[in-house]
Amino acid sequence: MSNKNNYKSSGTLLLGGKKLRGELIAEERKACFVSKKQTIELPYPEIAVLKNVRNGGMASTITIKMQDQTEYVFSLPNGLKVYHYMDQQWDNRPRSMSRADELHRLAEMRGERIVKPRKHLFKRRRPNRSLGGDLGIYIMLALVACLMAFPLVFAVSSALKPLDELFRFPPTIFPQHPTIDNFSDLIVTMGQSWVPFSRYILNTVFITAVGTFGHLVIASMAAFVLAKYDFPGGRFFFGVVTTALMFSGYVTGIPNYVIMSKLNMIDTYWALLLPAFAAPIGLFMMKQFMEGLPTALIEAAKIDGAKEFRIFWSIVMPNVKPAWLTVIIFSVQSLWNTSASTVIYSEAKKTLVFALQQIQAGGIARTGQAAAVTVVVMAVPIIIFVLSQSQILETMASSGIKD
Amino acid sequence: MSKNQTGFAGRYFGMKADQFRYGWQKAKNNKVCYLFLAPYAILFFTFFILPIGTSIFYGFTYYNILEPARFIGVDNYVNLVLQDDVFLTSVKNTFVIAVITGPVGYILSFMFAWFINELPKWLRAIAVVIFYAPSIAGNAYSIFSIIFRGDAYGYLNAILLNLGFIDAPMLWLTNPAYIMPVLIFVILWMSMGTGFLSFVAGFQGIDKSMYEAGYVDGVRNRWQELYHITLPSMKPMLLFGAVMSITSAFNVCDVPRALAGFPSTDYAARTVVTHLFDYGFSRFEMGYASAIATLLFLVMILCKKFISAALEKVGT
Numbered sequence: 001m002s003n004k005n006n007y008k009s010s011g012t013l014l015l016g017g018k019k020l021r022g023e024l025i026a027e028e029r030k031a032c033f034v035s036k037k038q039t040i041e042l043p044y045p046e047i048a049v050l051k052n053v054r055n056g057g058m059a060s061t062i063t064i065k066m067q068d069q070t071e072y073v074f075s076l077p078n079g080l081k082v083y084h085y086m087d088q089q090w091d092n093r094p095r096s097m098s099r100a101d102e103l104h105r106l107a108e109m110r111g112e113r114i115v116k117p118r119k120h121l122f123k124r125r126r127p128n129r130s131l132g133g134d135l136g137i138y139i140m141l142a143l144v145a146c147l148m149a150f151p152l153v154f155a156v157s158s159a160l161k162p163l164d165e166l167f168r169f170p171p172t173i174f175p176q177h178p179t180i181d182n183f184s185d186l187i188v189t190m191g192q193s194w195v196p197f198s199r200y201i202l203n204t205v206f207i208t209a210v211g212t213f214g215h216l217v218i219a220s221m222a223a224f225v226l227a228k229y230d231f232p233g234g235r236f237f238f239g240v241v242t243t244a245l246m247f248s249g250y251v252t253g254i255p256n257y258v259i260m261s262k263l264n265m266i267d268t269y270w271a272l273l274l275p276a277f278a279a280p281i282g283l284f285m286m287k288q289f290m291e292g293l294p295t296a297l298i299e300a301a302k303i304d305g306a307k308e309f310r311i312f313w314s315i316v317m318p319n320v321k322p323a324w325l326t327v328i329i330f331s332v333q334s335l336w337n338t339s340a341s342t343v344i345y346s347e348a349k350k351t352l353v354f355a356l357q358q359i360q361a362g363g364i365a366r367t368g369q370a371a372a373v374t375v376v377v378m379a380v381p382i383i384i385f386v387l388s389q390s391q392i393l394e395t396m397a398s399s400g401i402k403d
Numbered sequence: 404m405s406k407n408q409t410g411f412a413g414r415y416f417g418m419k420a421d422q423f424r425y426g427w428q429k430a431k432n433n434k435v436c437y438l439f440l441a442p443y444a445i446l447f448f449t450f451f452i453l454p455i456g457t458s459i460f461y462g463f464t465y466y467n468i469l470e471p472a473r474f475i476g477v478d479n480y481v482n483l484v485l486q487d488d489v490f491l492t493s494v495k496n497t498f499v500i501a502v503i504t505g506p507v508g509y510i511l512s513f514m515f516a517w518f519i520n521e522l523p524k525w526l527r528a529i530a531v532v533i534f535y536a537p538s539i540a541g542n543a544y545s546i547f548s549i550i551f552r553g554d555a556y557g558y559l560n561a562i563l564l565n566l567g568f569i570d571a572p573m574l575w576l577t578n579p580a581y582i583m584p585v586l587i588f589v590i591l592w593m594s595m596g597t598g599f600l601s602f603v604a605g606f607q608g609i610d611k612s613m614y615e616a617g618y619v620d621g622v623r624n625r626w627q628e629l630y631h632i633t634l635p636s637m638k639p640m641l642l643f644g645a646v647m648s649i650t651s652a653f654n655v656c657d658v659p660r661a662l663a664g665f666p667s668t669d670y671a672a673r674t675v676v677t678h679l680f681d682y683g684f685s686r687f688e689m690g691y692a693s694a695i696a697t698l699l700f701l702v703m704i705l706c707k708k709f710i711s712a713a714l715e716k717v718g719t
Contacts, residue, residue, distance in 0.1 A: 129521075129625060137518045144515070145533045148592065152536060154558070155546040170561040222443035231433035232426045237444065244451045245646050246703045248654040250676045254683040254692040255454035258461065261468060278446035281597070308435045330597075337541045342684050353541070360545065371546070378540035385539060386532055393531075396597075396604035400639020401646065 011076035013040075024062075024074050031064075033072070042066065155378070158371035159183070166367050182368035186376075189359055189369060195347045197355065204336065204352035207269060211276035212331040216324060218277050223286035224312050228298055238287065242401055244280045253342060260343060271343040276335055282327040288398040289323035290316065325388050326395035333381045353377060455700055461693035468687055479694035490695070492670045493678040496583065497653065500674065503587050505652035508594030509644060515595065516602035517629065531603055538596040545661050547589050551575035579671035582663050586672060589658055596651060598644030605640035609633060638714060645710045653703055656680065675699055 008025040013033050022035025031042040042064060062074045153173075158166065160178040190197035225231070226238050249256075256275065257266070265271045293316065301311045317324075339354040356377060360370040385392070430437075462479055466472035483490050519530045537543065550558040553574040560572040575581045609632075614622075617632045634641070656676040659665075663672035666681070675695060683692035 133625060134521065137521055141515070141518050141522070141530065145530060148537060148595075149533050151546050151550065151592070152540060152543060154550065155543055158546070158549060167556050170565050171556060171558050218442045218446070221439045225433075225436040225439040229433055229436045230429075231436045232430045234436070234440075237440070240452070241447065242646070243704065243707065244447070246650045246653075246707060247451055247454075247700070248650055250654045250656050250679070251696055251699050251703075252451065252454040254679060254689060254696050255457040255461070256450055257683065258457055258466075258468070258689055258693075259449065259453055274446055275450040278443060278450050280447070280451065283443060283447075308439070312439070333539055357542070360542075367549070371549070374541075374543055374546055378536075378543045381539040381541060382532070382536050385535065389528060389531065392600065393604045393607065396600045397608040399601045399643050400605065400637075401642040402639050 009076040011074055014073040014075070015040075024076060033074070040072070042072070152378070155371055155374045159368070159375045161368065161371075163368060182372040186359065186369045186372045189366075190355075193355065195350075199348055200350060200352045200355040203269075203349060207272050207276075207338070207351065208332055208335040210269075211273050211335045212328055214273065214277045215279060215282050215331045216327055219279070219282040219327065220286050220317065220320075220324075221312065223283050223290055224316055226283075227287045227290035228293070228295065228316075241280045241283055245284060247280075249275070257342065266343055267345045267349065269349065272335070272338060272340055276331065279331065279334070281330055285326055285330070285395055285399060286320070286323050288400070289320055289326075289395050292398050293319055322391040322394040325391045329381075329384055329388060329392060332384065336380055337377070455697075458693040458696040458700070461690050462697045463694075464690045465688075466690040466693075468689055472690065475690070479691050480698075482691070483694060483698075489670050489673060490675075490678055493673040493675050496671075496673055497655065497675045499583060500587060500590065500655050501652040504590045504594060504655075505648050508591055508652070509598065509648040511591070512595050512599040512644060512648070513602050513641075516599055516606060517633070519603060520606040531600075534595045535600060538593045538599075542657070542661065544589055544593060544658055547585075548576065548662055551585055551662070553577055576663050577668050579669045582659075582667060582671045586655075586659055586662065589662065590651075590655060593658070594648070594651065596647060598647035601640045601643050601647075602637070605637045606633070609636050642711055642714055645714065646707060649703055649706050649710070653699060653706075 008023050010021070010023045013020045013022060013024075013035070020033075020035045020037065022033055025032045025034065033040040033042070062076065064072045064074070066072075157174050159182050160180070161175040162177055162179045162181060165172065165175055165177070193200075226234050252275075260266050260271050265274070297315060297319070298311055301315050306315070337353055338351060339357055340351050341354055344350055344354075356373040359366060360373050362369070461472060463474060463476060464472040465475050465478075515534055519527055519534070522530060552558075552560065553572060553576060555561060555564060555572045557572065557575070559575065560569070563569045564572065573581065575585050613632050613636070614628060617628060622628050622631060654676055655674045659667060659672035659674060659677060665677065667673060676699070679692050679695045679699070682688045682695065
């Protein structure tokens with residue numbers, strides 16, 4: 001496996017007939033060879049000759065001759081990417097003039113006027129891309145992006161408007177005198193609720209944390225065997241899960257209510273937690289991502305005598321971190337937004353979103369607070385997504401359904 | 404002749420038995436797999452498979468949780484189709500919403516993912532957040548109740564009044580004639596969901612050398628590139644996106660309830676799922692609600708089958 005951007009590579013150093021095994025590390029001011037016995041520093045200004053190296057190229061054998069005539073020969077089976085700062089001596093070498101340069105010089109000597117190539121306003125276009133098309137796409141994306149963002153911006157600005165501006169005619173997009181009154185009012189309203197408001201927060205945090213953790217563990221275990229073992233029924237089971245992606249909580253709500261009432265789970269946290277544990281989307285994402293894991297990794301662990309659970313816990317799980325994050329985020333999103341009004345009746349067990357919706361439903365007098373609620377509820381999932389976008393996209397790349 | 408037939412049958416069953424024995428052996432060798440699968444499988448069965456069975460069963464009964472279920476045959480279904488006018492309205496609404504927002508949302512997700520893919524990397528990250536945010540922003544759609552408010556303080560009304568297009572505020576969310584277009588607009592706004600993300604990731608995963616090869620082979624513009632190279636290599640994501648948009652198109656429930664009220668004027672914003680909610684959780688007629696759920700399951704599964712068959716033909 002060749003690393004794309006390696007600054008260090010392990011290999012052998014040939015020094016006066018002795019072979020030393022160690023690592024060659026390219027740093028900004030010097031290269032270092034580190035072995036168990038000794039560390040050799042090679043400051044760049046003292047490097048006289050560097051053989052077999054192009055700037056940015058991969059080298060498997062490097063010969064470095066220092067100014068004091070010591071010669072180091074490195075053989076690096078994995079290659080080492082050498083950057084400009086390492087071979088700056090090499091860059092300063094006298095170069096033979098290229099054909100174009102030579103023509104240029106001759107023209108200058110003859111006193112001819114040299115027409116400089118016109119600079120392009122835009123970078124050279126990729127093949128199959130027209131300038132007009134690109135511009136059209138940029139403009140359209142910008143317009144649609146404004147349309148998409150407008151309601152969210154509007155929500156934030158409404159939350160910051162004082163009461164008189166909320167009902168001003170004509171309404172303004174941005175608040176003239178932004179205030180956080182709506183948020184402080186919200187806290188006051190929260191303080192007056194029948195059940196202490198911290199209770200709602202605690203409920204939601206508890207449900208989100210436990211539900212997500214359980215879902216992650218249970219779905220990952222199932223995903224692991226579905227992705228990496230061939231056993232009767234496995235493929236069929238996954239097909240069923242794929243179809244079940246379509247069964248949202250709304251459609252299964254009624255029959256689930258009946259089932260939960262038979263299991264005496266209505267009005268307990270279990271009514272929210274157990275279905276969340278089995279959410280199909282998490283298993284689906286996890287399984288698709290785990291398929292990309294090299295089978296050799298698991299085979300090697302098997303040969304070392306690791307049992308399945310050990311393979312799962314200490315080899316597979318650390319290697320699928322992007323998928324973890326994605327599963328966690330999907331699960332947090334759905335659990336955080338759950339109002340659970342149909343399966344939870346006691347006030348003390350209700351969720352934050354439910355309580356906030358009650359405040360929101362308080363009519364026209366609570367318009368400002370309702371906007372503040374919207375901002376509070378929407379901020380959490382959006383912030384989580386912004387922070388973890390690259391990992392989520394990495395996971396989503398394997399999300400396709402193959403028939 | 405007959406000997407031949409028994410011979411064939413014998414061989415056939417022999418083969419089946421061999422297959423079964425082989426499968427059983429394989430299952431025994433992989434016992435631990437079932438152990439790993441069990442916790443998920445049990446929960447999944449209870450909360451995702453059993454509900455389908457339950458709703459099929461209770462669909463044939465009168466059941467209100469308090470009394471034991473009473474078998475009434477296909478009465479629920481007959482009532483649904485012949486007597487429940489509101490159900491027919493809800494089917495019509497759901498159908499309109501699904502037919503418009505499903506395919507349009509799907510195509511828009513794909514197109515925007517494709518366009519975003521053309522952007523430089525730093526801009527792409529910002530664009531993905533902007534387009535994806537509405538679908539994860541919790542109940543942010545409730546802000547539309549301010550934008551579309553029926554009095555002059557509503558944002559849209561104020562703009563239109565100021566510009567002189569209308570001389571009295573319009574009741575966007577209470578006038579049955581406007582509810583549907585408003586709902587469709589809001590649902591489209593939220594339609595860049597998980598499928599959209601899958602598309603964005605899929606575009607980034609396509610091997611760049613295929614485009615170069617395509618260029619050599621005579622692909623001359625971005626549309627040809629899309630049809631001959633991009634679409635065929637995105638098939639799995641396309642199917643995933645389709646499943647996601649079927650789900651959201653048929654499960655419209657929160658948006659109409661938050662914007663148009665529950666129940667809405669003249670049932671103009673009634674969808675199948677809000678109808679199901681009404682019967683299930685307001686009137687506790689579980690049997691009737693189960694019949695609705697069964698129909699919905701059926702339609703969604705048929706839809707998925709249809710789309711995966713259609714996607715088979717893409718790019719060929």
